[in-house]
Amino acid sequence: MRTIPGKASAAPLRIFVASLAWVTLCAQGALAQPGGKPGPMQSGSHASAPAGAQPQPFDVSQLFATSCGWCHMNGGRQDGKGPRLMGTALSDEQIMSRIRTGKVGAMPAFSGAFTEEQLRAIVAYIRELKPLAKQ
Amino acid sequence: MKRGFIRASIFLAAGFAPGAPALAADVDFQRLLKADQEPQNWMTYHGSYKSWHYSALADISAENVRNLREAWSHVASRSVRGLQSYPLAVDGVLYYSGSYNQVWALDGATGRVLWQYKQKLNEDLVAKQTHSPYNRGIAIGYGNVYMGTLDGKLAAIDMKTGKLNWETKLVNSEKLTVGFTGAPLLVKDKVIIGAQGGEWPDRGPIFGVDAKSGKQLWRFYTVAGEADNGDARNTWLNDSWRTGGGGGWMAGGYDPETNSVWWGTANPAPLYDWSGPDYQTKGARPGDNLYTTSVILLDPDTGKLKGYHQELPHDAWDFDSATGEFIMLERDGKKYVVHPSKSGFVWVYDRSGKVQNVWRLIKHINFVKDIKSNGELVGRRDMTEGKHTNLCPFIAGGMSWNMGSYNPKTGLLYKVGNEWCMDLEIKKTTPVLEPMAQLNIGADFNITHPQGDKAHGHVSARDPITGELKWEVKFPEPPLASLLSTGGNVLFVPDARGWLRAYDARDGKELWSHNNGQGHNGGIITYKAKGKQYVAVMTGWGGLAGDDYAAFFGGNFAQMPKDSGVIKVFALR
Numbered sequence: 001m002r003t004i005p006g007k008a009s010a011a012p013l014r015i016f017v018a019s020l021a022w023v024t025l026c027a028q029g030a031l032a033q034p035g036g037k038p039g040p041m042q043s044g045s046h047a048s049a050p051a052g053a054q055p056q057p058f059d060v061s062q063l064f065a066t067s068c069g070w071c072h073m074n075g076g077r078q079d080g081k082g083p084r085l086m087g088t089a090l091s092d093e094q095i096m097s098r099i100r101t102g103k104v105g106a107m108p109a110f111s112g113a114f115t116e117e118q119l120r121a122i123v124a125y126i127r128e129l130k131p132l133a134k135q
Numbered sequence: 136m137k138r139g140f141i142r143a144s145i146f147l148a149a150g151f152a153p154g155a156p157a158l159a160a161d162v163d164f165q166r167l168l169k170a171d172q173e174p175q176n177w178m179t180y181h182g183s184y185k186s187w188h189y190s191a192l193a194d195i196s197a198e199n200v201r202n203l204r205e206a207w208s209h210v211a212s213r214s215v216r217g218l219q220s221y222p223l224a225v226d227g228v229l230y231y232s233g234s235y236n237q238v239w240a241l242d243g244a245t246g247r248v249l250w251q252y253k254q255k256l257n258e259d260l261v262a263k264q265t266h267s268p269y270n271r272g273i274a275i276g277y278g279n280v281y282m283g284t285l286d287g288k289l290a291a292i293d294m295k296t297g298k299l300n301w302e303t304k305l306v307n308s309e310k311l312t313v314g315f316t317g318a319p320l321l322v323k324d325k326v327i328i329g330a331q332g333g334e335w336p337d338r339g340p341i342f343g344v345d346a347k348s349g350k351q352l353w354r355f356y357t358v359a360g361e362a363d364n365g366d367a368r369n370t371w372l373n374d375s376w377r378t379g380g381g382g383g384w385m386a387g388g389y390d391p392e393t394n395s396v397w398w399g400t401a402n403p404a405p406l407y408d409w410s411g412p413d414y415q416t417k418g419a420r421p422g423d424n425l426y427t428t429s430v431i432l433l434d435p436d437t438g439k440l441k442g443y444h445q446e447l448p449h450d451a452w453d454f455d456s457a458t459g460e461f462i463m464l465e466r467d468g469k470k471y472v473v474h475p476s477k478s479g480f481v482w483v484y485d486r487s488g489k490v491q492n493v494w495r496l497i498k499h500i501n502f503v504k505d506i507k508s509n510g511e512l513v514g515r516r517d518m519t520e521g522k523h524t525n526l527c528p529f530i531a532g533g534m535s536w537n538m539g540s541y542n543p544k545t546g547l548l549y550k551v552g553n554e555w556c557m558d559l560e561i562k563k564t565t566p567v568l569e570p571m572a573q574l575n576i577g578a579d580f581n582i583t584h585p586q587g588d589k590a591h592g593h594v595s596a597r598d599p600i601t602g603e604l605k606w607e608v609k610f611p612e613p614p615l616a617s618l619l620s621t622g623g624n625v626l627f628v629p630d631a632r633g634w635l636r637a638y639d640a641r642d643g644k645e646l647w648s649h650n651n652g653q654g655h656n657g658g659i660i661t662y663k664a665k666g667k668q669y670v671a672v673m674t675g676w677g678g679l680a681g682d683d684y685a686a687f688f689g690g691n692f693a694q695m696p697k698d699s700g701v702i703k704v705f706a707l708r
Binding site for chain 2: 066073074079101110
């Protein structure tokens with residue numbers, strides 16, 4: 001199978017990062033897995049260091065389409081898995097509280113995932129929702 | 136929710152009472168290889184390595200199923216999003232898992248609790264998960280009940296005492312948010328399990344773990360493989376393999392003759408890409424994105440990739456291949472593997488993974504014009520940023536993740552099909568990786584009726600190789616639970632409204648029905664305890680597919696509880 005030119009040098013770094021994660025977790029006693037070979041194979045170490053990740057201009061409608069739109073259909077304009085958000089009677093603080101803490105069985109808690117700035121932007125996005133023009 | 140660490144293993148004195156069932160004998164690989172020879176048991180998620188979801192038991196038959204009555208039930212605590220798992224039955228004892236990684240062992244004849252197990256969980260983490268807190272199944276072997284946990288561990292629970300024997304951390308769920316919900320598969324002396332994640336930035340790993348010691352033996356990254364094992368990063372330009380996806384989130388299958396584990400993988404992230412037809416060079420993840428939305432063949436001993444077929448190159452529709460059983464068949468001296476998929480198509484392979492046929496189970500498909508019998512996609516609908524209407528099927532799939540049933544007596548495959556569509560607006564999204572990974576969807580969307588039709592579901596009986604229709608029953612809403620067919624020529628269909636229905640497997644005539652009081656979204660088996668045949672079915676509603684029903688279909692879905700789970704067990708009166 002073909003490999004990509006220049007990829008070889010990346011492998012040792014990945015292994016090093018994975019090893020660090022392994023050592024850290026072992027030190028915390030988080031693993032029941034026996035030590036020794038075949039060594040660190042936990043999944044997840046790659047996600048902390050995305051290659052080429054650059055600060056992105058923040059666009060709240062993109063954020064909504066990234067993580068919210070599956071349940072709050074049509075960009076939050078329509079009932080779906082989650083309720084319609086357009087025209088909600090909740091206060092700003094109630095909306096932010098629900099996003100932070102979620103609701104068991106219905107909505108995950110996003111505390112820690114979104115910044116306060118992002119939470120306020122989501123509230124503003126919800127407040128500005130209007131019905132889409134018919135196509 | 137208050138942070139809570141719970142671990143309890145309660146061995147109830149009642150389990151030792153006179154007349155209690157003998158606790159199950161050990162299950163090992165040799166016994167699983169010959170599972171057909173003991174139809175009184177259901178020892179693995181798919182029933183056997185053939186993945187037929189069929190039992191030869193025939194005491195309950197098309198002729199007497201009208202006399203079926205509820206024998207006993209057991210209420211599962213904390214059943215948030217209902218019971219989505221599969222019960223297993225071994226030597227008169229029934230084992231099943233529920234939400235928050237709880238497990239119960241029950242007397243198969245009476246439902247008396249022998250033990251219960253509650254996994255210690257980081258509840259703060261669980262509260263942040265989207266595809267949670269349900270569990271979809273367990274495996275049994277070498278004296279253990281194996282279960283993948285929401286926080287990324289494989290746990291081995293002593294099947295006699297309900298005490299934790301060992302647990303092995305496999306996924307850094309605290310970082311990636313996802314863990315395990317799918318059932319493990321026991322092959323030889325290894326437990327194989329796939330992680331969650333299509334729309335999540337992990338690399339969908341599948342793990343092999345020593346069944347006795349818990350030692351992790353291998354890992355296969357379904358996203359782009361690994362440097363020494365199927366390196367496919369060249370199918371993800373711009374290092375986009377790091378955006379991930381590809382979870383093998385349902386239990387795969389095993390072909391003993393070729394010693395190959397067959398596993399289906401999820402879509403890449405984000406679900407929807409804005410590349411349009413230029414997907415080989417543009418968009419979020421340019422390239423074919425191996426090994427997402429693929430069927431992969433692994434060596435169970437080493438985790439080495441033996442072969443693969445990517446069912447949808449550069450999946451831009453979330454029609455992953457992680458759903459769908461691997462039905463091992465033989466016809467006219469030729470051996471096949473039949474794999475239904477979320478796309479609404481059914482793939483037929485030979486045992487080396489070469490496509491032999493592709494047929495469609497549902498009517499409303501337009502994400503492609505067609506897929507040829509050799510597996511080639513024709514007329515792809517690759518979407519660009521902006522609005523698109525009437526994409527079929529809906530994101531929940533032409534088939535959902537629950538299982539069909541193949542009956543060797545009728546030679547027919549019974550499978551639920553879903554007829555529904557969607558409108559969407561594709562947006563350029565940026566994956567959220569810090570401090571915890573988040574969903575990466577890539578669109579706003581809503582469910583719609585197919586043009587000129589009303590959304591609905593059906594159960595059809597078809598030739599598994601050609602797709603030829605024998606009979607079909609329509610449902611006002613797609614059933615979301617698994618099916619069971621038996622040697623008594625009965626097909627059981629647990630429907631969405633809560634009715635468990637029995638049909639004549641030969642002609643689709645309805646023979647019996649019973650209202651279980653809430654929708655079904657899990658497994659169904661039959662087994663024997665103390666010489667009597669029982670049928671056990673999971674009840675309870677809620678989940679990524681069912682949660683749309685209240686707003687879209689209305690009716691009794693608007694009041695159906697989504698935090699209730701009961702296993703119902705039936706026998707002839």
